[in-house]
Amino acid sequence: MKKQLLFAISIAVSGVAFSQIQNAPKVAPHLDQAKPFEKVYKGNESDPGIIRTPSPKVPYATSKAINETVIGQTTYDLQSNASVMRRIIRHADGTISATWTYSSSNDLSAADRGTGYNYFNGTTWGSLPTLRQEASTRTGWSSITSSSSGETVINHSGTGGLHSLKRATKGSGSWTEATVPANAGIACCMLWPRTTMGGASGNTLHAVAITAPVANQGATWKGADGALLYYRSNDGGATWAVQDSVLPGTDTSAYVGYSGDEYAIASNGDNIAIVVFGQLKDVFLMKSTDNGVTWTKTVIKQFPIPKYVVDQPWGTDVNQDNVFDTIQSSDGSGTVLVDANGVAHVWYGNMRYLDDNLTDGVYSFFPGTNGLMYWNETMGATAPVMIAAAEDLDNDQQIGGLGIAPYYVSLSGMPSSGISSNGTIYVSYSAYMETLDQGSENYRHTYITASKDGGNTWTRPLDLNSTSQYDECVFASMATRVDGQVHIVYQRDAEPGLAVRPTTTTDPFVTNDIVYLSVDTSDVLTYTTINEQTNLVQGFSIYPNPAKENVKVNFQLKEAGMVNISISNLMGQNVLEFKNEWTPAGNHSINVAVNSLTKGVYFVNINNGNSISSKKLVIN
DSSP: OOOEEEOOOOOOOSSEEETTOOOOOOBOGGGOOOEEOOOOOOSOSOOOSOOOOOOOOOOOOOOOSSEEEEEEEESOOOSOSSSOOOOEEEOTTSOEEEEEEEOOSOSSSOTTOEEEEEEEOSSOBOOOOOSOSSSSOOOEEEEEEEETTEEEEEEEOSSBSOEEEEESSTTSSOOEEEEOOOOTTOOSBEEEEEEEEESTTSOEEEEEEEEOOGGGTOOOBTTBSSOEEEEEETTTTSSOSEEEEOOTTSSTTTOSOOOTTOEEEEEETTEEEEEEEOSSSOEEEEEESSTTSSOEEEEEEOOSSTTOOTTOTTTTOTTSSSOEEEEEEEEEEEEEEEOTTSOEEEEEEEEEEEOOOTTSSOOEEOTTOOOEEEEEGGGTTSOOEEEEOOOOTTOSSSBOOSOOOSOOSOTEEEEEEEEETTOOEEEEEEEEEEEEESSSSEEEEEEEEEESSTTSSOBOOEETTTTSTTSEEEEEEEOSEESSEEEEEEEEESSSSOSSSOSTTOOOOOOEEEEEEEEEHHHHHTSOBGGGSOOOEEEEEEESSSBSSEEEEEEEESSOEEEEEEEEETTSOEEEEEEEEEEOSEEEEEEEEOTTSOSEEEEEEEEOSSOEEEEEEEEO
C-alpha cells in the first residue's frame, strides 16, 4: 500500500528560540484531502463550468474604524493565479494610483478586459471607471510603476510581447500604448508580468514575465515550458536596454519551466530582488546590487527532487524507497521587499504536494495546508519560519468549516508587503475564515502583521475585513510606501471562489468591488504582539552532542503548560516524538535513546504553544 509521509514544519536553527513562530492550528481532515492541481488560465477559454446561483449576502455593520472606498468594479474576478502584483502606489505627495484587471462582460472571454485605473488626488478618488484604459487592446494583469518620467503600466495582451501604457503625468492625460519587443522565436506571447522601478534615480524599470507554457497555447522556449525572462528599461519604459534575458541559474540546467504568477520583484535603489515561489521547484532569490547588471542566486527553500516533472517514474518518492512522499514547499503566492539596507525580505504561503498517480498527468496539493512563511537575507541558510496562519476562530483546536474555495493557495497565502521610513515592515495576507461561510464554502479575509525589528518578531495579525464579515476579500496588494497609514487595494464580493477559473464549483459572474483600504499604522502596531507572549522555555541544552546512543535534553519551563518535544530530520520529518503532555513549571531533564537514528544532522524541537525552540543534534 502506498504511504504518504506528511512533512512537519521544522526550524533548522542551532541554539535560537524564535518567539515569532506560531504553530498552525490543526485542519479538519475533511478539508485537507489531496486535490488535483489544475492548470492556470489566461482567459481565452470558453466556460464549461457549472453556474450556481449565488447565496444571499448577509448584511454587515456599516460603521468601520478602517477607511474603505470602492474605487472600481470588475466581473473578471481572477486578479492573479498566485502572487499578487503591485497594483497600488502611494506617491510622495500623498496621491495614490491603483490598477486592477477590469471587465464588465460577465463572461470568461471578457472581450473588454483591460486595465482598470483610478487616482486619488489627495482629497478624493475619481469616479468609477466604466472602460479599460487601453483604446482597443485586450489586456490583463496590470502592474503599475511610477518615476520622474510619469506612470507606466505593464501587462499582457496574449499575443506577442508584453503590452505597456505610459503617460508623463500621474492621474491625468492620455496613455501611449506600445508593445515591449519580444524575441521572434517566442511562440504565442509573453504572459503575467511583474514590475518595479529602481536605480539610483528611480527611473529604471525592471520587469519579469514568462513565455506562454504549452498548456496556455504556447511552446517551449530554449527548452523551458514557461521560460522566466527579465527586461530592463533605463528610461522608465520608453526604450528597453535588456529584453528576453534568462538570468543565470534560472534556465533548464536547473528548472524545466515556470508557472503563471509564481514570482515577484522589488527594488530599493540599485538593489533589485526577484523571487520565484516554486511549487514543485525551489523557492529562490535572484539579487542584483548594481541595478540589474549582475545577479546572484540564493536558494531559500530547496525542493528535494531537482527538475521535477509530473508523473516522472518515481513521482514524489524522494529517496526511491517505494513510499510516495508529501513534500512541503511554497504555494506559488509570495511577495518580496528590499529595505533601506538592501536586505531582501521574502514571504510565501506554505503548501504540501503529492504525486502518487503516475498516469493522470497532474499532481495533487493539500488545500488545508496552513502557514505564512518568512525569510530574509540575514538568516542565511536558516530555513523560512512561520510568522502567521489562518486562525482557530472557534477555539475547538482545529480549523473547520464547510469548504475551501479553489484558489490553490495556502489557508494563509497571497501576501503583499510594504515598509515605512523608520524601517517597520508590514505584510498582509489572505486567510481562510473557518466561522464564516455562505452555505458551502468559507470566506477569506485580509489580515496584516508588522515587525519593528527587521523581522525578528511580529505583531499579532489583525483582520482588516472584520466589518465585511460575509464578503470574500482577496488579492490584496499593498503600496510599498507606508506613511502614517498602510494602503491596500483588494477585490471584494459576496461569493467565495472564482467565476473565471472553470471548475466543478464555478461561481456565477457577478460585479466585484475593487476596494481601497487604509489603516493607521498605530492600529497595527498596538494590536497585541506575539512578542509579548514570552518564550517560556529557558536553559535549553543537549548533552552529549554529537551523540551515538543516548542524549539528555535539559530545559526550564517558566510556567506550566503543554509541551511537545520531538526530533526532526533535515527534510522536516519528525523521526522521534518523546514528550507531548502537560508539564509543570521548573527544571526538567529527559533521557532519550537515539540509537535508532542513522548518522546525520537532526533538530531537537521544544514546542510550548507560544514558541518553538530548536537545537541542532549530530548523530555519529
